[in-house]
Structures are given as structure tokens and as C-alpha cells.
Amino acid sequence: MEPVPSPVSAAHVTTLRGFNRYFTRRIGVLDDHYLGQDRPLGEARLLYEIGAGASLRELRTRLGLDAGYLSRMVRALEKQGLVRVTVHPGDSRLRLAEPTPAGRAELAEQNRRADDLAEGLLRGLTETQRRQLTEAVATTERLLRLAAITVRPVPATSADARACLAGYAAELDERFPEGYAATDLVPPERIAVFLVAYEEKRAVGCGVLCALDDETAEIRHLWVHPEARGLGLGRRLLAELEHTAAGRGHRTVRLDTHKVLKEAAAMYRTGGYTQIPAYDDNPHAGYWFEKPLGPAGKAPGTH
Amino acid sequence: MEPVPSPVSAAHVTTLRGFNRYFTRRIGVLDDHYLGQDRPLGEARLLYEIGAGASLRELRTRLGLDAGYLSRMVRALEKQGLVRVTVHPGDSRLRLAEPTPAGRAELAEQNRRADDLAEGLLRGLTETQRRQLTEAVATTERLLRLAAITVRPVPATSADARACLAGYAAELDERFPEGYAATDLVPPERIAVFLVAYEEKRAVGCGVLCALDDETAEIRHLWVHPEARGLGLGRRLLAELEHTAAGRGHRTVRLDTHKVLKEAAAMYRTGGYTQIPAYDDNPHAGYWFEKPLGPAGKAPGTH
């Protein structure tokens, strides 16, 4: 997980557990209760997840339901005139569920109720307290999400690895004035380690380690899925790559980045990297960086 | 709720709602799943609530269950050898449920699992992030609890009012060197308004308003249940009392406090009160305070 895993203190565990209990028993129950109202909770949740439309396959994995059970529930919603089920154009094995106007109306009502619940809670606080709460809640969610993400090495040719690289290439192609092609990626055989970050089975980030020589490793293709940004996942991937490099005996890591990726350059600088002259002729690179690896793979002054 | 209720901004509502959703779906589900494991969730929860022992009556209100349903579930746990049910000594209408050694072992296992869950989450974070998370979580819980508390006027002779005053008197009797007797309380006929704070139907604080004359009201018996301290409920009760006084046409509020209640005195000072000479001969009073009420009942510089 973390370069130097430290023992988790009991006080932190206690606080988090107490919060879990408080929240699931009080607020969670309220939330579900308001969401459901006249409808069995399962159906209400399903309608909510269908949202603007989704395939049954997606719903099944998102909600973790039995295929038969889901099929019947969708059928029930259809009978009530809340959703319409169609065959997926392009893959007739799949079914698509979409809300009808009546379904959309019910969703809007669900939304209104959930808003009311949140608003009712906030109304009991002063404006200052509301700001505090909003901030604390955002921090909590951000860190819990980050904590729930696991990073692990996968084969460079695995589906998740390829999906990440595709997302990476597509994004760079959009952001680089000169564009970016799949052929600009490191060929799989040069990849020593391919790390993928998973949030709930979904690949939401990656990073690649290549050996330049015994002494030096290069980090490439560090990427975080747009929906997982702002959590601090980039830093975590970077740290794990450094840790991995150190574990493989390298003493130094290098990397480069494009001129337009200002955030990336900033992250490397605060992460203990110093700018160095070009060490290769990567046509997309604008800055080259280097960082010495301590024995524990931890930079001085990080975090 | 609050002296000058301000409109709740949509951004706050959105953040809180997003968090509700994230938390109940991700963490809450996990929590329940780990708690239950081989056992129906209802039974697992019940065993948890029984803890070191509880009366069925208590369990029924705490879990909000139907009496018949509860009776059967307890019976089921008894059959599995996890709890023992005995008649309450002193009131044979009540039944007490206590865990057997096997039940205690299962509870310990539940605890271990919940700890593991929390620890597993925290392990993915750096120590700094753990501290941040713990702090954010504590703030969130504190403010959500405070927000969920409702304050409302009740008859001064109601059971809740009397229970609060009993708690108040018992605490002062312990803290005041000279002691405190129930006869030192304001007689009910002098009480103009009796506010009680409720957290989930439970009275967790109170405050009393007496009219000294048309111009001036006196606040007395401001008290917060020990389990509801640290939330900011004292301030909130104070603000509501001031608001009520202003609504009844008073221009000034007064109050006194004992020398040993340093926290109380500090709260009054930061709440806009200034110390004044003794305005009565209350033998327990060490400080006397006064505060002018603006038209909206809001002090300059509060919060």
C-alpha cells in the first residue's frame, strides 16, 4: 500500500468505527427510508441506479444482485410503467433499462426527498458550522475513497493495463498540441512493472516502471482516471512506483513530462524530484526529472 | 432552530448528499456484511445491542422493533446458546437478556472484524492522512449529531423536563462544594419557558427562561447531558433561549453561574455576555452576567 507502512493506532480505529456505527445506523437508515417511501427498498435503489439508463449487466454488478432477482425486479418496474427495457443495439445479449417519463418523475421525487433530508439536517446548524461540516465531509469522503483504492502489479498486456493506457493516450492526444498516438506508448516488452489502481474492481489509474540500467529506473505513463482525481492517487502511485524501483535495486528514478502538464510537474517537484537535462529524445517531453531513492524509498520532506 | 435561520446553500446540500450515498453504499454495506457474516443481520445487530446485557424493553426502543418480532429473535439467539434471558429482579414484567460465554465470544469476533475493517481502510493511508481522516470524521460526527438534535418548549412539569432538572441537580450537587438540593431549583410556576433538547427522542439538555420583569428575562438551569457534551449544544440552547426571550419582548437577559463552573462562565463571555454586579442573592452564584438582546436576538461577534 504505502512505501513505509506504519502501524495503525487504536485511537484512529476507534474513531472510525464509532463513526461507521453512528452513520450507518442514524443517517443511512434515514436515507434509505426517505428514498423508498412507498416502494420496496430494492426497487427504489434499482430505479435510482438505472438513473438515465443502464444495462442489466451493469446494474447486476453495481448492485451485486442475483441475475434472476434483478430480472424480476426490472420486470416489476416495467409493469409499473417506470422503466422501459430494450435490447442493446450492437449486442443483443444485453438489455438496456431506461426510465419512462413516469420513472423520471419518480426519480425527481426521490431526489427532492434526499435534498430535503440533507437540508433538514443542515438547517439546524449555523452558517459557520455548515461550512465546517461540508469541509469535513468532503475530506472524509476523499480520504475514504483513497484508502479503499488498492494498487497492485498486473501483466502489461492484461485488459486493465491496456484500458488504462488507452485512457492515458486518449487524454494526452487531446491535451498535447502535437497530439499523441498509441505508438508513442512504451512497448510491453520494455515494461518491468505495470501498476494498476483499483477502486471497487474498476481500474482508475496506472503507472509503469522501465529499467534504464541497473542503477536507474524510469517511471512512465502515470495516469489517474478523471473520476478519481483530487484524491491524492497520483502521489500514491508515484510513491508505490518509487518503492517498487527501490525494491528492485535501483538507486535513482527518472521521468519526464510534457510542458502543458503543469500539475504533473508541480507534483514531481513537491515529491522530491529535481529537474535535470534531457536524458532522452522523447518528442513529447518538456521537463526531465530525477530523484534519488533512499533505502526505504521515501523522499525527505514528502507529505 | 437557530436564532436567524439562513437559507441552506445548494452546494452544501449536494456535498452532504453525495457523502450519504457514498458512505451508506460503500462503507455501510461493508460494515453490515462484516458484522453479520454467517448470521442474519437482524440477529447480529440484536446481539450487538445486547452487549453486556440489556432489558428487552430497552432493546425494543433502541432498535425500533416490534415487540413480537424482538421476542422471537431473542428466543432464537437463546436457542443458539448465545444469550440467556432472565426475569428482571425488581420488576418481573421485564426480561433481561445477557450474553452467554459463547455469545461473548461471538461479540468479540464481531468486534475483531469491525476493527479489521477500519484498520484495513486506514492502512492505505499515510500517517498524516490518517490524522486528517480521524479529525474530519470526528468533526462530521459532532456536527451531524448536533444538527440532528431538536430543541422545543415543553411544559415545565413534563416528565422530560423533570428528568433534565434531576440530572442537572444531581450534577451540581456533586460539583458544588456546598452541594445542591432539588429545593434550590426554580419552582415550576415561575418558569416562563422550558426548552428541552432531544436527540432521537431522548432528552439530552435543557434551559429555562424566567421573567424578572417586562424588560428583563433570566436564563436558568442550562444543562447538557454528559453524553451530549462537546457538540456545541450548550451554545445552541443559549441562543434559542435568547431568541425566545427576544420573541417575548424582553430587551435584556441575565444569568448567574457558580464559581466552579469555569466552562460555563467562558461560554457566556464568548457568547456576548458581560459580567455585572449581583442582581440577586442566589447562594450558589459566583458570577452574574447580562446581555442586551438585539431585535433579532443575535449577539455581535457570536460564533
Next chain:
DNA sequence: GCCGACCTTTGACTAAAGTCAAAGGTTATG
């Protein structure tokens, strides 16, 4: 010592949630 208020148990149900396996259509892959 009687009455009403309480607490619990039991019987009789209902609805929701979830499981399992067989079967039928569709699509990728070799």
C-alpha cells in the same frame, strides 16, 4: 384489592429479499 397501564409471548400472516438451476438466445474464438 381492583383497575388501568405495561411488558412480553404466541399465533397467524404477508411482503421482501435472495438462491439455485435449467434453459434459450447471442457473440467471440479458434
Next chain:
DNA sequence: CATAACCTTTGACTTTAGTCAAAGGTCGGC
């Protein structure tokens, strides 16, 4: 183009969860 892998539907269940009302002790107050 056959076959394995998928996705969904259907039938046949089981378990949980929850409700309602009747009934039988027990306690507090008059």
C-alpha cells in the same frame, strides 16, 4: 461453423423481516 462463454429469463424454493391482534403476567395508584 462448432463451441465455449455470456447474458437474461423462468420456475421453484427458502429465509428474513416485519405486522397485528389476542392473551396472560405484573406493577403502580387509588
